[in-house]
Amino acid sequence: DAGVIQSPRHEVTEMGQEVTLRCKPISGHDYLFWYRQTMMRGLELLIYFNNNVPIDDSGMPEDRFSAKMPNASFSTLKIQPSEPRDSAVYFCASSFAQGNSNQPQHFGDGTRLSIL
Amino acid sequence: RKEVEQDPGPFNVPEGATVAFNCTYSNSASQSFFWYRQDCRKEPKLLMSVYSSGNEDGRFTAQLNRASQYISLLIRDSKLSDSATYLCVVNWSGGSYIPTFGRGTSLIVHP
Numbered sequence: 180d181a182g183v184i185q186s187p188r189h190e191v192t193e194m195g196q197e198v199t200l201r202c203k204p205i206s207g208h209d210y211l212f213w214y215r216q217t218m219m220r221g222l223e224l225l226i227y228f229n230n231n232v233p234i235d236d237s238g239m240p241e242d243r244f245s246a247k248m249p250n251a252s253f254s255t256l257k258i259q260p261s262e263p264r265d266s267a268v269y270f271c272a273s274s275f276a277q278g279n280s281n282q283p284q285h286f287g288d289g290t291r292l293s294i295l
Numbered sequence: 296r297k298e299v300e301q302d303p304g305p306f307n308v309p310e311g312a313t314v315a316f317n318c319t320y321s322n323s324a325s326q327s328f329f330w331y332r333q334d335c336r337k338e339p340k341l342l343m344s345v346y347s348s349g350n351e352d353g354r355f356t357a358q359l360n361r362a363s364q365y366i367s368l369l370i371r372d373s374k375l376s377d378s379a380t381y382l383c384v385v386n387w388s389g390g391s392y393i394p395t396f397g398r399g400t401s402l403i404v405h406p
Contacts, residue, residue, distance in 0.1 A: 221396070270338055283384070
């Protein structure tokens with residue numbers, strides 16, 4: 180079975196450039212999550228979608244970050260302009276709800292982002 | 296935001312040892328609980344769900360204590376391959392589904 184697919188796996192770019200991270204969730208999953216992980220702050224939830232609608236974006240650090248989910252099989256996380264402090268591993272995860280219970284999330288391989 | 300706390304460790308144990316981790320959460324309106332494992336430079340992977348009655352999967356046992364608001368993970372007969380970071384996850388209920396990860400507990404199993 181195909182899992183969560185993220186691209187690119189690695190991204191190195193200069194500060195000020197626009198960065199776009201992509202995610203394809205597992206088919207049939209109606210929740211999609213974007214996380215950022217650093218040594219200092221651990222795994223942080225940035226935003227999540229339910230049925231393509233953003234539900235909670237309180238974790239998005241600032242206006243330079245934006246996320247979209249135009250359809251059930253695709254989401255993007257954009258950083259514009261990028262800064263060195265945005266360097267981190269960005270994970271996408273998906274899950275589904277079964278009755279009143281939310282099932283566990285499945286993670287993609289992550290994108291290692293380095294902003295020079 | 297709701298809090299999930301874990302002892303970061305590291306827990307340094309010999310092969311064959313039994314080791315236990317706890318994870319405390321701050322909000323009683325929690326819905327579901329999971330343990331994840333994360334290897335260095337890899338994504339978190341689901342280890343096991345945590346059920347109210349407790350559950351076991353081979354050498355791993357997970358328990359939930361709602362009264363004291365913590366979950367635990369017990370690993371028996373530790374293997375070198377168990378070395379990883381173990382993350383607990385709490386999903387909050389109450390109209391908004393917000394999964395919250397702990398910072399993780401590092402386990403090092405040595406020969």
